[in-house]
Amino acid sequence: MSYAIMRHLRRTVILKHQRRAESTMTNLTQEEYVFRPPIAQWNKVIKEAEKIVGYPTSFMNLRWLLSDEFANLAMHLRKIVGSNHPIMKTAKTVLYNEHNNLQPWGLIILLLSKAVASPAHTLQSSNVNEQQRLLAELTEMIRTGHYIHRGLLNIPPKDREWDKDSLFANKIAILIGDYLLVTANGMLARLRNQELSYLISTALRDLSEGEFFGPRDEQNMPLPSKPSKNLTDSYRISCDTMPLEVRDVLGSPMREWTLRALYNGGTLFGRGCQGAMFLANRTVEEEKKAFLFGCHLCLAWQATSDLQKFSESKNSFSLVSAPVLFGLAHSPHLYNKLNMIKNINDVDYLSLKKDILETDALERTKSLYVENAEKAHSYIDLFGDNESTRTIKRMINNT
Template identity: 25%
Template sequence: MTPATSLFSPVEADLQTLADNLKQLVGKGHPILCAAAEHLFGAGGKRIRPAIVLLISRATMLEQDITPRHRRLAEITEMIHTASLVHDDVVDESQMRRGVPTVHSLFGNRIAILAGDFLFAQSSWYLANLDNLEVVKLLSEVIMDLASGEIQQGLSRFDSSISIETYLKKSYYKTASLIANSSKAAGLLSEVSQETAEHLYSYGRHLGLAFQIVDDILDFTSSIDTLGKPAGSDLKSGNLTAPVLFALEEKPYLEVLIEREFAQEGDLEQALCLIDDSQGIQRAKELAEDHAKQAVDHLSVLPPSESRQALIKIADYVLSRPF
């Protein structure tokens, strides 16, 4: 499988600059936040979201270099994403993320919440300074969508009646909105046509949905070493994802286990066996493949380039993460 970072070769230098800038942007003047920022942005991560922004920026600016505003947009995108992770980890009471201790496990809930709020506020301030009202509206909507997705997930815990459409809407809010709107924003900063901007939005939307569906499959198929958390963690907490919703159509008893919130000994293990014995995971894979294909189709509006090719390969990478 191609490692994510090797896909980003057209923007490798841009991403290094971004990593250096993020610590500077966030940490200045706040010792605790500086320590949290060093932890957050020093932990690495694949940087897929800012890489997509930078690749779209380069794919739409073939005759000239990308602007400081493109670079700042990529930084804002990573700041918003990171802020949402800090808050998610507090809500989920996660001690580790990708093998690294979470901010709240190191600094406490109070600092983690404040750090997440500070990142959202910082990103909003830098966003306003781009002086592009349409871009400001797009990324402000993302921040609202992230909160909506988290609330929707909290309200639908252990609700076995939710539909695939409801699941996809929540997945859009939590994951795809940021990728879709930042992709479109990068195009707008390059002054592409409105039609091209909509295609870039659709690329990000479908890619984000594919990414989230695959993430949800990995919750059932990955080892704790790969995932950084036990298999079935989402199911245990009542977050019903695509593999579960598809499995429910075949395995009626799964609904009984979910409705009683796995209260009896062996309930969760039995539920995992029922899902494994169904077409749920396979159907979820097919759904992810469909969205990844749709994402790539929307890139046909861009002229051929190394950056466009990298954007296509990212869709392949999303599907090839180890199941």
């Protein structure tokens, strides 16, 4: 099934649910729910990649989009359309899957699997391919389930009596996130591989620990730490499965940004790539290279996303994105504008953006992308020169 057909079917399902709840959509404008496809070049690379692996590989496939469980949750989700709850923004991002929102993790994992696959088509190799496909899909499901759970609002007890809509939206966010995570864990259990389960569990640990790392506002949204010039500015990514190193990280822009990105899914993507090598019975060294490839590619994508959102956003951007952290390090007095804030919505983003643009923050963020993209290139080169690795390189270059 082609990528274009897959998008059309997804769109048909979405519109079907929208028509059923048309009376609740009066606060949406037309452009808010019309699908906007990725840029042409990216779309072309994606199609080439899907030809290699044989089918569309996004976690949002018809098997769960058309399931009775998800259809029921989607109907409840329509009841809160028009509200300001973060779950609506999250749902829009997930459903429309625009170019710089959700990168095709599963597709990359399968391309990497294809790069090291045995040329002989046997029953054993077919079984490995099926296991790798399940791994690719469950990795994306875990990431998205976690992403949806992060869209919860922290409602003070005194407001819970009258803010029923937000309470209901929180319940829907929990249910949808739980549905994806439980489904992913069920897929992982079906692989019946204890070592692979351990690898993925370490990534789940990192996702969880990341939600408690560093200063936070009253909605548990991350805040930057006070810049410090006495800290080293490099972070070594370890291949072992121990918890990530957190000493002397806060206050160093490079180290803090890298650790946050690894917590936010970098190690999950890395373990997905590593798991694909494990299922293919590759060496431990190749597993480590695949893990580092996944981490650095995720970091490159994060740097690109930070640049785009900082450049295009008129209202807000992440306060722990690379441009902000580099800007605060360049001009520490800017930290006074963010110190002791209780809610990130209270920040004067236009003023902060103007001040950061006067620093070298964007140039350093671009260098951050180049550095990690080059490292991802160097690791993927270790898996040979073939159609799959060449396609991965084109995906890196067209980020």
